[in-house]
Amino acid sequence: MNDSVVLVTGCSGHLGARICCSLKESSDSVVVIGVDSVRPKFEEHIDHFLTLDLSLLADIPKTVDHIRNLLSEDLSVSPNFSLGLVNNAAFYGEIDGWGVDFLEETPGAWEQVFKVNLFAPFFLCQSMASLLRAHSGRVVNVSSIAGLVAPQFDLYVDTGMTNEASYGASKAGLNHITKWLASWFAGDVRVNGVAPGGIERGQDISFKDRYISRTISGRMASENDVAEVICFLLSERSEYVNGQVIAVDGGWTAV
Numbered sequence: 001m002n003d004s005v006v007l008v009t010g011c012s013g014h015l016g017a018r019i020c021c022s023l024k025e026s027s028d029s030v031v032v033i034g035v036d037s038v039r040p041k042f043e044e045h046i047d048h049f050l051t052l053d054l055s056l057l058a059d060i061p062k063t064v065d066h067i068r069n070l071l072s073e074d075l076s077v078s079p080n081f082s083l084g085l086v087n088n089a090a091f092y093g094e095i096d097g098w099g100v101d102f103l104e105e106t107p108g109a110w111e112q113v114f115k116v117n118l119f120a121p122f123f124l125c126q127s128m129a130s131l132l133r134a135h136s137g138r139v140v141n142v143s144s145i146a147g148l149v150a151p152q153f154d155l156y157v158d159t160g161m162t163n164e165a166s167y168g169a170s171k172a173g174l175n176h177i178t179k180w181l182a183s184w185f186a187g188d189v190r191v192n193g194v195a196p197g198g199i200e201r202g203q204d205i206s207f208k209d210r211y212i213s214r215t216i217s218g219r220m221a222s223e224n225d226v227a228e229v230i231c232f233l234l235s236e237r238s239e240y241v242n243g244q245v246i247a248v249d250g251g252w253t254a255v
């Protein structure tokens with residue numbers, strides 16, 4: 001029987017897919033529930049996929065009820081399973097006021113970014129609180145170095161790339177609720193975060209060269225670098241780590 005269940009939001013994205021895959025690779029007895037607004041291209045590492053637009057906050061409790069039913073009906077899950085939640089989804093979309101300079105950011109884009117990146121993780125934890133408490137819950141919030149330090153804007157010169165204030169502010173808020181929730185759950189549920197540095201994905205070469213020259217480890221992150229730390233935070237190996245946001249950034253924020 002499977003003795004752990006992990007819910008991963010943003011499972012259709014680059015990092016989400018890698019997290020689901022790493023979870024399956026690290027254990028034969030884990031059930032992965034993937035949540036996203038779009039269906040993943042590859043579902044072999046996901047046992048149950050649920051469609052949810054996380055910006056529709058009122059839909060979160062209904063989805064959690066659905067998960068509760070699913071778990072009670074899934075005969076492969078042990079009654080004493082441990083429950084993990086990885087809040088990994090983040091807003092990257094086509095919307096006015098997103099992907100633009102400071103002077104063009106809009107209230108609508110701020111609202112959407114905050115709903116997906118900050119409000120949804122908070123209200124998922126709220127809706128899942130009793131489930132998490134009953135099942136040795138472990139929550140990992142996927143933040144960013146953008147929530148820890150201000151952007152170095154000269155990185156982006158002549159690349160067309162941006163670094164929105166709304167994104168960094170939502171991740172800084174996520175870092176705070178990570179500690180807040182760890183304190184509220186008072187040890188019944190561990191709540192931690194990871195703050196990845198830039199993940200290499202064929203970015204503009206001048207950006208990449210500048211970025212690498214400022215990173216102690218001399219390279220950008222891979223999805224695997226981040227997924228490994230998330231798996232550790234979900235496991236018993238990190239039993240005494242609580243309320244922390246661990247930078248997985250090759251030393252970017254250390255200097």
Ligand SMILES: NC(=O)c1ccc[n+]([C@@H]2O[C@H](COP(=O)([O-])OP(=O)(O)OC[C@H]3O[C@@H](n4cnc5c(N)ncnc54)[C@H](O)[C@@H]3O)[C@@H](O)[C@H]2O)c1
Nearest residue numbers: 010012013014015037053054055088089090144196198199
């Ligand atoms: N890519 C990087 O360099 C980087 C760096 C630091 C932190 N991060 C963080 O890592 C996490 C994963 O990022 P990624 O690079 O894999 O991004 P991605 O765009 O590949 O994946 C994001 C996923 O979130 C989903 N999503 C977005 N809005 C949603 C909504 N309203 N409802 C449900 N799902 C929604 C998308 O469909 C997508 O599958 C994010 O939290 C991001 O902030 C990424």
